[in-house]
Amino acid sequence: MNAFQDYYPDEVSHCYGCGRLNEHGLQIKSYWDGDETVCAYQPRPHHTAVPGYVYGGLIASLIDCHATGTAAAAAYRAQGREMDSDPPLRFLTASLHVDYLRPTPIDRPLELRGRVEEAKGRKVTVAVDLFAHGELCARGQVVAVQVPDEFMAQLLGK
């Protein structure tokens, strides 16, 4: 099964968090699970805040990219078409909020669950919960905005 990020056009697949063509990046993968979206990520040993616990900036990064992926997937779904159909839809982050609820252990994969809170025109608000060992460790909210058409055309070299 392909992840949302596998459908991003090559020209916009260099994101450090979610671009499959960024060999130094996190390369997260997001999928539908009913009306929610899911992503699992195993932090690397150097992704520490203090020894044993996950760096907050990594948590913010995962929430960010899982949310923009969720926004894109939801936009295709709202248009009743598959993610490999044209025109491609990509979202940028307008704002990101993360509440860190407890120290997040680094020894197991993190699970992220996203859901669309609001979709209004080109703006999609996504909530993301992040779990470790089944326990809610962080909660995020992202306002994602569809990449403006001219900027998208420029990025795609059209």
Added chain:
Amino acid sequence: MNAFQDYYPDEVSHCYGCGRLNEHGLQIKSYWDGDETVCAYQPRPHHTAVPGYVYGGLIASLIDCHATGTAAAAAYRAQGREMDSDPPLRFLTASLHVDYLRPTPIDRPLELRGRVEEAKGRKVTVAVDLFAHGELCARGQVVAVQVPDEFMAQLLGK
């Protein structure tokens, strides 16, 4: 001149964003500039969102660590002592908010400027502006909380 992060005890210097002992990390350096704090960081070529522009998760990470550094430095200053004096003060992030105002070009060092908005007991709220080419590209707010004493003792192996 030493940066705030150079004074962090070794045991809590492994943060991916600001730990001087994390060889894979960003190793940011923050300093006082009057009542504000400053940090410069040159994004690496792979820190892209889309080609030419900085990844939002990196921006969130820089804001996060510059803010917790600012909170620590301000706490020492409020106590009228140097950052190499005991007991050491370290801050964790309770919440992080970033507004992305415009795409941030990757070709020049980013400049971050922080200031304490509120300090109340162990909680310090820090605002951070992020500039590229002198232009304000992102605005962050971090609520930082001093690491609880027992947790700090545990981290320091005491």
